[in-house]
Amino acid sequence: MQPRIEDYALIGDEQTAALVGVDGSVDWLCLPRFDSAACFARLLGDEENGHWRVAPKGAQGPCTRRAYRPGTLVLDTEWETGEGAIRVTDLMPQRDRAPDVVRIVQGLRGRVTVRSTLRLRFDYGWVVPWMRRVDGHRVAVAGPDAVWFRSEPAVRTWGEDFSTYAEFTVGEGESVAFVLTWHPSHHPRPPLVDPYEALRASVEDWKAWSARCRYDGPHRDMVVRSLITLKALTYVPTGGIVAALTTSLPEEIGGVRNWDYRYCWLRDSTLTLNALLAAGYQEEAEEWRNWLLRAAAGDPADLQLMYGLGGERRMPECELPWLSGHLGSRPVRIGNGAVNQLQLDVYGEVMDSLSLARAAGLSPKPHIWSLQCALMKWLCRNWRQPDEGLWEVRGGRRQFVHSKVMVWVAADRAVRTLESHPGLHGDLEGWRALRDEVHREVCEKGYDPERNTFTQYYGSRDLDASLLLIPRVGFLPPGDPRVVGTIDAVREELGHGGLVRRYRTDGATVDGLPGGEGTFLACSFWLADALHMTGRTQEARELFERLVDLANDVGLLAEEYDPVNGRHLGNFPQAFSHIGLVNTALTLFDGEEAG
DSSP states (O other): OOOOGGGEEEEEOSSOEEEEETTSEEEEEESSSTTSOEEEOGGGSOGGGOEEEEEETTOOSOOSEEEEOTTSSOEEEEEEOSSEEEEEEEEOOOOSSSOEEEEEEEEEEEEEEEEEEEEOOHHHHTBOOEEEEETTEEEEEETTEEEEEEEOTTSOEEEETTEEEEEEEEEBTOEEEEEEEEEETTSOOOOOOOHHHHHHHHHHHHHHHHTTOOOOSTTHHHHHHHHHHHHHTEETTTTEEOSBSOBOOOSSTTSSOOOBOOSEEGGGHHHHHHHHHHHTOHHHHHHHHHHHHHHHOSOGGGOOSEEOTTSOOOOOOEEOTTOOOBTTBOOOEESOGGGGSOOTHHHHHHHHHHHHHHHTTOOOOTTHHHHHHHHHHHHHHHTTSOBOTTTTOSSOOBOBHHHHHHHHHHHHHHHHHHHHOTTOOOOHHHHHHHHHHHHHHHHHHSEETTTTEEOSBTTOOOOOGGGGGHHHHTSSOTTOHHHHHHHHHHHHHHEETTEEOSSOOSSSOTTOOSSOOOEEHHHHHHHHHHHHHTTOHHHHHHHHHHHHHTSOTTSOOOSEEETTTTEEESSSSBHHHHHHHHHHHHHHHTTOOOO
16 A cells, blocks of 8 residues: 655755655655656555665554654654564765765664565666676666665675665664765766764754744744755755656545646745845855846746746656556556646746845856846737746636736836836836736736635636735735635635635636546645735734644645645645745744744
8 A cells, every 4th residue: 555645755966856654664865866767666656666765574554653863854764563673774965976865774672583575677767777796886777777786794695576675683782884886887986985984974964954944933944954954955956946746646545636737837936035035044045046047047938937947948747557657547658748838927036036035145247137137028029928927827818816906016126126226127117017917917907806805817806825925926916806805705605615716717717627636735825925914913913823734744735735635635745835834933033933
């Protein structure tokens, strides 16, 4: 039986990451990058698609307890058995030349027999590698991939059924370490890491990084955990932040809404930048800003809603028929066809992000303003087009209200930049006129006076949770009756179990897909922000407490939540959800001390 989405914990080295289940099995790992093919894909299939389990011999169920070491990405999993107790410590040390997975088994009490089962399957569980011994190590090779697996000299390993096994007994105070290292198969073996030194250094480095967090309000532990998760989802060579570690975890168990989120979305840019800056991580914010500049460079007409880790533009979508999907949810997809969609909101996101970066004092770049001017020139000519909207609907283009609001944001930030920086030059009067025209049109065509709410798109009666961002971006003040009415309408019509859906999926919907989905956690954080902005702070705090309680046992959040069955849904862990948690905590509690 596959573990549930919420049964996983994350370890990583800021270039890729792995998911470790409560049963002690590494079930997802892409090497050498987040977007590379997985060598462990049990998460989306079964054990034959690759996994690595270390647990007491004969243990069938979950561990007794597990937790991250405070302020780190080092995971401790403990098992109590009739023979005694052990701890398995999992980490991926900061990378030198090659990615390593380190697993250290420590005896806590008695003498416990431990079993390691390593089943490598390259190319998303499809390719069985050739395994051989070299210098006392196990080496797996298939095509471009090579993996070295080593253990303590006293631990015997053997091959059986295209897998590698080890079995040993550990007593109180004794330790046994395993290291798995990947490298291109045409390269020589990289230098071997000392697993115990790697553990020491990883704990020290992560604690030093976490200590930089300047938030000291309620739920500081969850804010720090969310920031660590965002750091772990960062591809440090470029500064890009992936939306999630995984592909194709379902938005509905057994459904088809399964997408690849191992890319970097522009829609997240302003909220990400705000969270990093407000929490005290200026260096990471600058790296993200620099990634954004490189990705957005080029013809403004070609601006995409998402890019690869290094700013790559092509990510063709295909299905992997040999994988049965998480709990039978098919198809499993890699790549993302939405990359070719038009989303006008990303122009507003880029303009907003660069304005925020300038106001925060990030290091100036001489070409930033010329890029912004080029974006505005394109937007002035093309803003009237319908688009697919920020949710990447596959049911055809519409005049989405959120997209038009973000066009207004782009014009507003351009105007404000010129007004506050007299040394810069641009079409001030033209951008003011655009700002006024878009504002007028949205209030006329995107507002339903009968129900006192803005709508999902022009002429629609449907709602969209993105409307909750109207006061946050400054389109209308929080006290405007139309804003209050919209918040109440979204809460009433899209609310489910106290949380918020993105939009309705029953009946005819804009997304063109069958089935439904869970409540969207980022949108639920937006509701808490909107309630606070409209003077309902106690309700906002109660909602925030509810959302914090949804995190799994190690503080991680998926994209969505099913309040009926109490299950996490969608890709995991989700940057958008953790960004929401950080920003909402800062909005509600910054300046307060933890109780």
